[in-house]
Amino acid sequence: ANMSISRQTTQAITVVGNGGSYATLTLHTKRNGIWTETLSCSARVGKNGITSNKREGDGKTPTGIYSFGQAFGVAGNPGTSRGWLQVNNNHYWVDDVNSPYY
Structure with a gap:
């Protein structure tokens, strides 16, 4: 998805689904205006994956930007x-x- 964050943000965590409930979590850090990947690891999301159309009880993790x-x-x-x-x-x-x- 194409999402934007505040210019003042210096850390961001991204989660990208790999199918089903499996995903990759990556920590990004911004120093001197340059984003670098600080950490990457396996992660789990909702048992039915990720969705941009979240409904309570669907077993999915909602997409979006959260603080x-x-x-x-x-x-x-x-x-x-x-x-x-x-x-x-x-x-x-x-x-x-x-x-x-x-």
């Missing part, structure tokens, strides 16, 4: 300088489109 918000995990902060939320049994995520908490 990172707060980082989170079950363990303590692994050393990120981002805001960190250590989740516990009081946290939950809702993917039921009919729920008032969705």
Whole structure:
């Protein structure tokens, strides 16, 4: 897909589907106006691949450009300088489109 990002962006992660749920993730870093590939590794996406027409429950990962918000995990902060939320049994995520908490 042809997408553009802000000129102020200095890091970008791209994910390119390889078929099914398999993909390649690449980290790009911009220094002095030049983008370089910093890291590339295998990745997984939705069990049914990637789509530009996402529907809840389709098992696909949506295409698009996204910024990172707060980082989170079950363990303590692994050393990120981002805001960190250590989740516990009081946290939950809702993917039921009919729920008032969705």
